[in-house]
Amino acid sequence: MADDIATVDPSSTTTEVLEKVVIRFAGDSGDGMQVAGTRFTDASALFGNDLATLPSFPAEIRAPAGTLPGVSSFQVQIADFDILTAGDEPDCLVAMNPAALKKHIEDLRQGGTLIVNTDTFEERNLAKAGYESNPLDDDSLRGYRVIKVPMDELTKEAVKGSGVSGRSVLRSKNFFALGLLAWLFHRPTEPTIDWARKKFANKPEVAEANVAAFKAGYTFGVATEATKSTFEVKPAALPAGTYTNVNGNTALAWGLIAASQKSGLPLFYGSYPITPASDILHELSRQKNFGVRTFQAEDEIAGVGSAIGAAFAGNLAVTGSSGPGIALKSEAISLAFIAELPLIVINVQRGGPSTGLPTKPEQSDLLFSLYGRHGESPVPVIAAASPSDSFEVAIEAARIALTYMTPVILLSDNSIANGSEPWLLPDIEAIPNIEVDFVKYPNGPDGTFLPYLRDVQTFARPWAIPGTPGLEHRIGGIEKDAITGDVSYDPKNHQLMTDTRAWKVANIANDIPDLSVDGDEDADLVVLGWGSTFGAIRAAARRARLDGRKVATLHLRYLNPMARNLGEVLSSYDKILIPELNTGQLLKLIRAEFLLDAVGLNKVAGEPFKVSEVAEKIMEMTK
Amino acid sequence: MADDIATVDPSSTTTEVLEKVVIRFAGDSGDGMQVAGTRFTDASALFGNDLATLPSFPAEIRAPAGTLPGVSSFQVQIADFDILTAGDEPDCLVAMNPAALKKHIEDLRQGGTLIVNTDTFEERNLAKAGYESNPLDDDSLRGYRVIKVPMDELTKEAVKGSGVSGRSVLRSKNFFALGLLAWLFHRPTEPTIDWARKKFANKPEVAEANVAAFKAGYTFGVATEATKSTFEVKPAALPAGTYTNVNGNTALAWGLIAASQKSGLPLFYGSYPITPASDILHELSRQKNFGVRTFQAEDEIAGVGSAIGAAFAGNLAVTGSSGPGIALKSEAISLAFIAELPLIVINVQRGGPSTGLPTKPEQSDLLFSLYGRHGESPVPVIAAASPSDSFEVAIEAARIALTYMTPVILLSDNSIANGSEPWLLPDIEAIPNIEVDFVKYPNGPDGTFLPYLRDVQTFARPWAIPGTPGLEHRIGGIEKDAITGDVSYDPKNHQLMTDTRAWKVANIANDIPDLSVDGDEDADLVVLGWGSTFGAIRAAARRARLDGRKVATLHLRYLNPMARNLGEVLSSYDKILIPELNTGQLLKLIRAEFLLDAVGLNKVAGEPFKVSEVAEKIMEMTK
Amino acid sequence: MTAPIYTRADFQTDQEVRWCPGCGDYTILASVQQFLAGLSRNREEFVFISGIGCAARFPYYVNTYGMHSIHGRAPAIASGVAITRPDLSVWVITGDGDALSIGGNHLIHTLRRNVNLTILLFNNQIYGLTKGQYSPTSEIGKTTKSSPFGSIDYPFNPVSLALGAEATFVARTLDMDRSHTQKMLEAAYNHKGSAFIEIYQNCNVFNDKAFIQLTGKEERVHNRIDLEAGKPIVFDDGAKAVVMRGGEAVVVDSNSVDPKAILVHDPTNPNASVAFAVSRLSHGPYGPTPLGIFRDVNRPTYDSEVNAQVAAAKEKLGEGDLAKLIASHGTWTVDPSGNGASA
Amino acid sequence: MTAPIYTRADFQTDQEVRWCPGCGDYTILASVQQFLAGLSRNREEFVFISGIGCAARFPYYVNTYGMHSIHGRAPAIASGVAITRPDLSVWVITGDGDALSIGGNHLIHTLRRNVNLTILLFNNQIYGLTKGQYSPTSEIGKTTKSSPFGSIDYPFNPVSLALGAEATFVARTLDMDRSHTQKMLEAAYNHKGSAFIEIYQNCNVFNDKAFIQLTGKEERVHNRIDLEAGKPIVFDDGAKAVVMRGGEAVVVDSNSVDPKAILVHDPTNPNASVAFAVSRLSHGPYGPTPLGIFRDVNRPTYDSEVNAQVAAAKEKLGEGDLAKLIASHGTWTVDPSGNGASA
Numbered sequence A, B: 001m002a003d004d005i006a007t008v009d010p011s012s013t014t015t016e017v018l019e020k021v022v023i024r025f026a027g028d029s030g031d032g033m034q035v036a037g038t039r040f041t042d043a044s045a046l047f048g049n050d051l052a053t054l055p056s057f058p059a060e061i062r063a064p065a066g067t068l069p070g071v072s073s074f075q076v077q078i079a080d081f082d083i084l085t086a087g088d089e090p091d092c093l094v095a096m097n098p099a100a101l102k103k104h105i106e107d108l109r110q111g112g113t114l115i116v117n118t119d120t121f122e123e124r125n126l127a128k129a130g131y132e133s134n135p136l137d138d139d140s141l142r143g144y145r146v147i148k149v150p151m152d153e154l155t156k157e158a159v160k161g162s163g164v165s166g167r168s169v170l171r172s173k174n175f176f177a178l179g180l181l182a183w184l185f186h187r188p189t190e191p192t193i194d195w196a197r198k199k200f201a202n203k204p205e206v207a208e209a210n211v212a213a214f215k216a217g218y219t220f221g222v223a224t225e226a227t228k229s230t231f232e233v234k235p236a237a238l239p240a241g242t243y244t245n246v247n248g249n250t251a252l253a254w255g256l257i258a259a260s261q262k263s264g265l266p267l268f269y270g271s272y273p274i275t276p277a278s279d280i281l282h283e284l285s286r287q288k289n290f291g292v293r294t295f296q297a298e299d300e301i302a303g304v305g306s307a308i309g310a311a312f313a314g315n316l317a318v319t320g321s322s323g324p325g326i327a328l329k330s331e332a333i334s335l336a337f338i339a340e341l342p343l344i345v346i347n348v349q350r351g352g353p354s355t356g357l358p359t360k361p362e363q364s365d366l367l368f369s370l371y372g373r374h375g376e377s378p379v380p381v382i383a384a385a386s387p388s389d390s391f392e393v394a395i396e397a398a399r400i401a402l403t404y405m406t407p408v409i410l411l412s413d414n415s416i417a418n419g420s421e422p423w424l425l426p427d428i429e430a431i432p433n434i435e436v437d438f439v440k441y442p443n444g445p446d447g448t449f450l451p452y453l454r455d456v457q458t459f460a461r462p463w464a465i466p467g468t469p470g471l472e473h474r475i476g477g478i479e480k481d482a483i484t485g486d487v488s489y490d491p492k493n494h495q496l497m498t499d500t501r502a503w504k505v506a507n508i509a510n511d512i513p514d515l516s517v518d519g520d521e522d523a524d525l526v527v528l529g530w531g532s533t534f535g536a537i538r539a540a541a542r543r544a545r546l547d548g549r550k551v552a553t554l555h556l557r558y559l560n561p562m563a564r565n566l567g568e569v570l571s572s573y574d575k576i577l578i579p580e581l582n583t584g585q586l587l588k589l590i591r592a593e594f595l596l597d598a599v600g601l602n603k604v605a606g607e608p609f610k611v612s613e614v615a616e617k618i619m620e621m622t623k
Numbered sequence C, D: 001m002t003a004p005i006y007t008r009a010d011f012q013t014d015q016e017v018r019w020c021p022g023c024g025d026y027t028i029l030a031s032v033q034q035f036l037a038g039l040s041r042n043r044e045e046f047v048f049i050s051g052i053g054c055a056a057r058f059p060y061y062v063n064t065y066g067m068h069s070i071h072g073r074a075p076a077i078a079s080g081v082a083i084t085r086p087d088l089s090v091w092v093i094t095g096d097g098d099a100l101s102i103g104g105n106h107l108i109h110t111l112r113r114n115v116n117l118t119i120l121l122f123n124n125q126i127y128g129l130t131k132g133q134y135s136p137t138s139e140i141g142k143t144t145k146s147s148p149f150g151s152i153d154y155p156f157n158p159v160s161l162a163l164g165a166e167a168t169f170v171a172r173t174l175d176m177d178r179s180h181t182q183k184m185l186e187a188a189y190n191h192k193g194s195a196f197i198e199i200y201q202n203c204n205v206f207n208d209k210a211f212i213q214l215t216g217k218e219e220r221v222h223n224r225i226d227l228e229a230g231k232p233i234v235f236d237d238g239a240k241a242v243v244m245r246g247g248e249a250v251v252v253d254s255n256s257v258d259p260k261a262i263l264v265h266d267p268t269n270p271n272a273s274v275a276f277a278v279s280r281l282s283h284g285p286y287g288p289t290p291l292g293i294f295r296d297v298n299r300p301t302y303d304s305e306v307n308a309q310v311a312a313a314k315e316k317l318g319e320g321d322l323a324k325l326i327a328s329h330g331t332w333t334v335d336p337s338g339n340g341a342s343a
């Protein structure tokens, strides 16, 4: 027990041991809910739980305090086994103001615990949230275990003497809530206290205020026996090793750095800020001692353009954006494709079309990734399945781009980008190198250089970078002669080059692992997914199995080309279900390719699947 | 017989009557081959033949005279029946220089007529064309009926006294060739002579030089009995009416003007030049007395942006480009889609990817049209089948855009855009009006305006244009509440709006004609096409039928949504063949939608299908 | 019909204003609404087009026609409105990222074309909406999320850029100074053609006090150079003055020069050189900085020229006749018997 | 290693040059090749990046590394090369449509950032490749395929635009004048940072004689104003001179002014005002038009600053250690027994 917080008195409060619990922090944007959620998560991670998180920010701008659009929330599921999602519905909701209550109460499961900050439930705030009467006073919260706490009051009290004063005092109330939850869920307290002291090292009064509030919250629980029972979630039996809690954007950025080290190429990231991809730029721009060069371009076209230049010049070149920005890059990606330059294009998907729902997840850019360019340009596409998977996927995207001299589209989405999960740290040494051979000598007759004389294995063209004597050559977006690389308008050559480019990409299928089925091989139903639906699908299948159903699952990392054995595997099941956060995009591809009557489970609501939604569909199909 | 040209002496030369003949003019860019081809075409049109043309320009820049890349050609098929394409291989080739010969001789059918300008076959030109020996002297032209004419010499002779002198003299040699062809193919001479006099009205010396050269060519035929027999192709039995010879870009531009008149909305065209779409801008910019406003924007994004503004302001708004430019418009089209504004986006397809083959036809932007935007944005797509069809398709695009408040993508391609065919002029009066009702009064409670309160039939939202009192409202690219039109991040609302937009577009299927099969209803094989393959497919099916095969054909004007009865019709055939100038894009759609094992015939060579290519495949499949 | 009488409330919508409390955007919104109300021009004749950014939410709060479009493209979209609807008053609302980063090209082209619209650029020298990256007007060395070691991008001077792009009306104002803002709005409104106003706008969340030299009680007297047509350019309570020296504008002590040598401000000068020189007095609001109208000259507007060509064509050729048009490339007739043809 | 000795032929490729006979592009190509040969710098260290247009075919004809990219984007692509490879000499070849129309934004941003590369803008005041539409530098009233009633777009002055965009090196030259072109190339090559050269280029097919005032035997003496550093600006065989008056550059009869009043050209002036004023002497090549270097000043280059930050970070933090990085957000360990955990 850290510092001087009283321990829970075991005699007066019982402890329920749970396998898992879902907690959601909700409050005004200014209430520090993201910090509270992250601290709770980190403490749980250090404690050894498996976990998954789902932050949700207000749409765009800090809305006026107290309003519904201004509500910010953070959900975390902690468990004593390996879980796959941040959970469908919270078991515990923290509501810092009426708007937060209004927005989230519907999701709280019946019988769940609700912690409310009563001090904010006065007329103005109630009106802003659209309450006609005070929900704390009427009957509307029946069915929940409500813990009413005058947090403003208590926080003020707690931070007295910390040196913080005025408006800043209430900034610590998230720590009060956190303290209360630490008590309620038996969380270790040191990590949070340590963090606060470190984080605010040069504002010691803030650090102390936060620590004081945290302790006050904890003590409040102990003292008032705020609930009859507290909850404990034991550490999970995870594989041995060192873990960190990582979100998708960070893992992706680190994966790119890993690829840079493993290929021996300096990393260049040309990008223009856009939610939810900007954090990749932010993370990379901090890692300059890894030789990373970031370029905040004037727009997305310049972002990809600069990356194309960097690729030509011999870098590991990457650009990243979200839907609207990717749309702008389309023409340039097409150039990279025909010029056969290695390039990674990251698309952190968000709700569309147009500006759409900028802070919400969606998987509606799959067909756009495959077909979002003029002409025949079948760019390879791969997708991350979870926050930590982003690390590996980034390395894999680099491997494909560099080995096959092609742009690669890497799909993530808002829930992966901002969601987090424990990540068993990989052994850096064990990550295989990515072989890159710049050509050094002429490959043609009479000392000429033939920029399209391909590798017989990979069909990649040679990469000769400026500065290499004797290999001066010109590339470009006009069709090129298959051998000399000169501009060619010859019909047969265009057919040949179109086929060759398609074949080069299709051939990557020989260099990716076969798919293996998870779950019941003898099932009638296989559930096929890609991207961030991974967790919900696996968890739903598990749930269905508990109910006695047989169900297999398959997950695609490679969307183009797909694993060689996909058709075969799919054909061996009677029924195929494809859940997607779009109107059925992978579904279209599978049907066209294999003429299999797969069915879709589709949702376009700016939210991930609930496990229950997928499970229900599985139940229905396995009846 | 115009002027003083001697008539063909029937005693000395026999006349072969042909059903159809394919003629190709080929020469240096500076030789005026496009003019010669167009003149020959117009004369044939006026004579009453059915015809189709296929011009082919040098790639981009005027290459140095005499080189292979500098060759420009124009092919025309004339017939006494209704033909569908410009023909597979020429029966007659005019080669103005060695490069033209080199480039085109392979295509000339065995036994065909070759007219060469011998004066250009000197060492320098032969070398430039890559000839090691003079093909006129060696044996290489055996197998053709070669007519050798010293055209430079004879043209110089002919234009003496016209007042034209120096370098300009040889400019008339295309007219010499034209005269010779007029003799050879029994063309009327007046139309050409009249045209020259009118065209060069204010350069009478040029007019006279051309006329003199033309006559000289004609007389050369008569005098030298250049061939044993001349050829005649009788007028075709076409439906009665007035015809003009029109190319696709012109017909498209005129169709837009027709739509403007029929809808009562002023036409606005915002565009940035690009081959092969620029001519639409050129044509429209001339028609200012139709109230057309054209805006040559700084780029394609501004082109579509200005059109979106014009649509908001109440115009018939159109933007147009080709692949690379359409790629740039992608983000903005997505805005028009979610804002539900009427907008026509013309894509005159060319060879891709990237700059690709800018002057060649290809159909590789179909999936790009359907899926080339982030988010779920199923924009309606329609395609022109031929040059004259472009007129109707433009009106139809406008009807859909205006009736359903949606952007519509209209696909053409380089062969439609620059190819021409006779067009039976429509009765303008008979073209139905396009009803457009701007809202004038509030449609919501208490005099409010609800910009998303939809029409119950079309599901279109109301169009209230600036300047209308009381209907002030704001639209935009963020998701909007289904009723109020306010910004909404509500999950259920996003689902509803996504579904509604998709449904609105799918519902257009109820407002387009069912497909009817052409050819043998009891066939085993149906050939399905879209866009410019129309002619080749129909002609190939005809050819197969002559060979005793049963074959049906279907042509899609509507690519999204497709005709309601398509699945049913396709299912009634054993085999489905889909010829496309891409790697199988419609094929994918059909397979995914109907799970039918259709097969593709695919070509990506920057050239239209030859009738024989499609016919062969049909033969193979109907064996 | 009598002119409508409006109050500011008539230009407010029922939408909750969603900027951070304390954001300079509120003040600008109030200034614009008040200005519009004062015009007594029918509300339905105004169109506000914005791109994306905090600033770009503006149209939702102004009860006129409006479009919250896509990032950087508002000038292009607004051009489509202005060209086809000269009867409307068209406004573009944009930010320093929206207008100068992704939308730079549309901005300079709209200015050179002199399309009849007014552009209000809310310059907070930061990307607000995407939570704090440096922008094309951020100062060198600025540490932000995307420049943790300090920005190395030399910033634009928006006024110089606009002048280099042949703008006919260029002004600068300050969010906090509502009366100055309204004066600029009025001049812009009365200008025929593209009017460009850079509005220094405080983003109290990501770039607080960026304009403190111009807004701080202490600082502003020393640094605010008010440009007024026909008046010598003096500031700092008259202590400082601007003179032209060898083609450059320089700040001098007023009493060190002959009063006649002080530059008399003339925004209507057809030659943009002096306006440009004045714009170089500051490169960002870090010292003496001119506010006011740098340039205000007449040049035919794009929309009037387009519409004049349409009118002239109609005048000359008559209203277009479609039947004639489609027959204009030469026709032939097939007679009902079926296979005859005559030219 | 001794410096290589090259002739122009070493910088020619085996590709047939495909411009129209008589096109000004030929002359520029020759000037550039000759200039490169004279540098005695290894051929492989040059990179030419172009967009799309007639001009943009240029890289195919220069035997160095090159990319014929997409329309308007060459400055962005070249920035990626220049930033990551300071060892190379990077050149952008572009046209008036490519650089000023679709590519305007990349151009102005590259200039303000001062990325170390040289931009050669072949200004023929027309779109050549797409067969003759007016461009952003075409004069008002020009009839072209897309402006049959005359263009109404007020053109850019590329030099003014570049100056407004904070360019550090701005020059103008003429295709026909190979020695002048080479002088400009040399100065640009020696300039650290973005160098922008507008090259007036005759398109004899779609816009012949556009520069006749500067190239015609009769006309050129009267109209060509040669800017030479440190020299008074006089032209027309000394008959005319340029003076600064009230902040504007004006042409006067030389003998009407005191020779000392004549403007002495100083491209190194840190303040761009005078350069801007000089750029306003002409708005297109229709009368007295300055050629030469308008501005040539030093400012840190973008690439050197980026690379300095990388070097500083390495210096301070050491070469990045990936294992440390991924553990930097806090870790916990699950011991081999399977379910214990410790912070």
Ligand SMILES: Cc1ncc(C[n+]2csc(CCOP(=O)(O)OP(=O)(O)O)c2C)c(N)n1
Pocket (backbone or CB within 6 Å): A272, A273, A274, A275, A300, A324, A325, A328, A355, C052, C053, C054, C055, C056, C071, C094, C095, C096, C097, C098, C099, C122, C124, C126, C127, C128, C129, C130, C135
């Ligand atoms: C195509 C595209 N790229 C990027 C974004 C993300 N984005 C939205 S606003 C913005 C910049 C906002 O800065 P500014 O224009 O200065 O407006 P402010 O928020 O500061 O008012 C960016 C990068 C987007 N919405 N669309």
Ligand SMILES: Cc1ncc(C[n+]2csc(CCOP(=O)(O)OP(=O)(O)O)c2C)c(N)n1
Pocket (backbone or CB within 6 Å): B272, B273, B274, B275, B300, B324, B325, B328, B355, D052, D053, D054, D055, D056, D070, D071, D094, D095, D096, D097, D098, D099, D122, D124, D126, D127, D128, D129, D130, D135
């Ligand atoms: C995205 C895109 N838009 C349009 C085009 C068509 N296009 C090619 S070059 C060009 C303009 C060329 O003008 P300029 O840059 O002045 O070069 P010039 O040919 O005169 O040398 C245009 C519009 C294109 N290739 N790509």
Ligand code: SF4
Pocket (backbone or CB within 6 Å): A061, A062, C018, C019, C020, C022, C023, C024, C025, C054, C055, C124, C128, C129, C202, C203, C204, C205, C206
């Ligand atoms: S982030 Fe800055 S600019 Fe945006 S609303 Fe908040 S204070 Fe205003």
Ligand code: SF4
Pocket (backbone or CB within 6 Å): B061, B062, D018, D019, D020, D022, D023, D024, D025, D054, D055, D124, D128, D129, D202, D203, D204, D205, D206
């Ligand atoms: S069109 Fe003009 S610019 Fe292009 S190659 Fe020909 S002459 Fe040169």
Ligand SMILES: [Mg+2]
Pocket (backbone or CB within 6 Å): C053, C095, C096, C097, C122, C123, C124, C125, C126, C127, C128, C135
């Ligand atoms: Mg800003």
Ligand SMILES: [Mg+2]
Pocket (backbone or CB within 6 Å): D053, D095, D096, D097, D122, D123, D124, D125, D126, D127, D128, D135
């Ligand atoms: Mg040009």
